[in-house]
Amino acid sequence: GKTLATTVARNYLHPNTDIDLRHWNEMAETINISPDRSGDAGTESSETKTPLSSHHERALTIQMDNLTSSVREESNHQSSNSENQPLNRSKSNRRIKKYLKLAILSSLAFVSAYESDLQHSIAYIKGAILPTIVNGAVQVVPASDKGRYYAMVLSGSSAVYHFFIVGGHILDGVFSKSAKNLFQNGSEMECFLIALSTLWWIVGTWIITSIHGVAGDGRGQFNLYFSTWLCLFTNMNLIEMWLVDAGYSSIYQAVKSWPHRAPGWILIFVATLACMLSILDIYLRYESALEDTSHLKERLDGVSHTQWAFLILACAVSFTTAFGFSLIELFRREDYYVQNIKSSFELSLEGISLGVLVLIWVSVCVIATTNGACSEVGNSYFLTWASTGVVIQTFINWLQDWRKGVHEIILQQHREYRESQARAKRMSSDLCDDESQDDE
16 A cells, blocks of 8 residues: 555656645555655554555555546646646737727727817828818718717727726736636626627717717718727627637627528628618608708708608518518428428528519619718618628529529439439330240
8 A cells, every 4th residue: 555655646746736635645544654745655653553454455456546547637637727728818819909909999989089070180181181072072071069079988988998908918917816817718707898898889889870970971070980880890809709719609600500591681681670770860860960961951851752761661671571581590490400401482482582672672772872862971871782782692692502403403303314214224124034035
């Protein structure tokens, strides 16, 4: 027993290994040695002990083997943790780039909001950056004091917030161990910080880019408009990155893994619903929002009620159809999902629906974005084009799958024809053999 304990102590108790020594102490008491991690098993007690029987020796050997295996497992676990620590830190550094990007974009949005009244300027630039024809075509509407102050508070708070997060990443070496875990993979506190920033920019983006906002449709505040949307998209990308680094499923991969054209229908649903909300925002509130911008109000007053009804109806039909096909794919029977089977009726109905939607949205693009309700640069303009592109791409995917299905049917018919031809040849040869035998 003393020899086994010495072997375990010298071979498996590494100085940097932190293990629970309860089993070691029990074994030391059993074989009458004092526990020591320096490499020597211990010294014998002054008292004389009775020699162990063969049964006790076997039991002692089994216990020492269990102790050896437990020490090995704990040592391997600690070594794997030490190897994974640089990986976790590298993934955290991957997210710090997004935090820094958000801080810079928020600062750019703050500068744009500060200069949105066309009276304040942080840096004087002599001459025009854009060509004269572009400056003459784009009429920038000065922001109101209320809208300007809100945009400055929104972007300025976000910039300070994310600069503090970047500082926390940089200075985590001087923090305590609990503070270092704040930005480790799977940290719930970091998830809360990201969710708070995302919610902040979702609300702020809608307020700033709506028809009442500083960077609404047709106001010409392009710097503030694009920097605001970039902040929102970066926050959403940061959520996706946190989920992947924490070991959860990616939202993008989850949506993409749905069978058939479910991802396309989901995109159609989101894009057309957002487009309808932006069109309704203009239709219901432009009269009160555009009192000081006569050129925009005159253009929107010239839009007929028929065009407004057609745009809203097109969006409603599109996102309702997309919602229905998305639910069909989501609640499809498991055997159909595994075998990737879709009935011919459903396939034909899907193709007809997509073809109708393509015709509708091409008409919407032609009517609304050329001196129509969505002709000014803003949410309605970009969402109209995005909805049209998504519908066309989904229809192209359906055409590709349909052609593949037709090709497989043709190949199946050729195989069946060759099999029938081979059976007919075998039958004719058998008949000839039977007739020759009858003749003989």
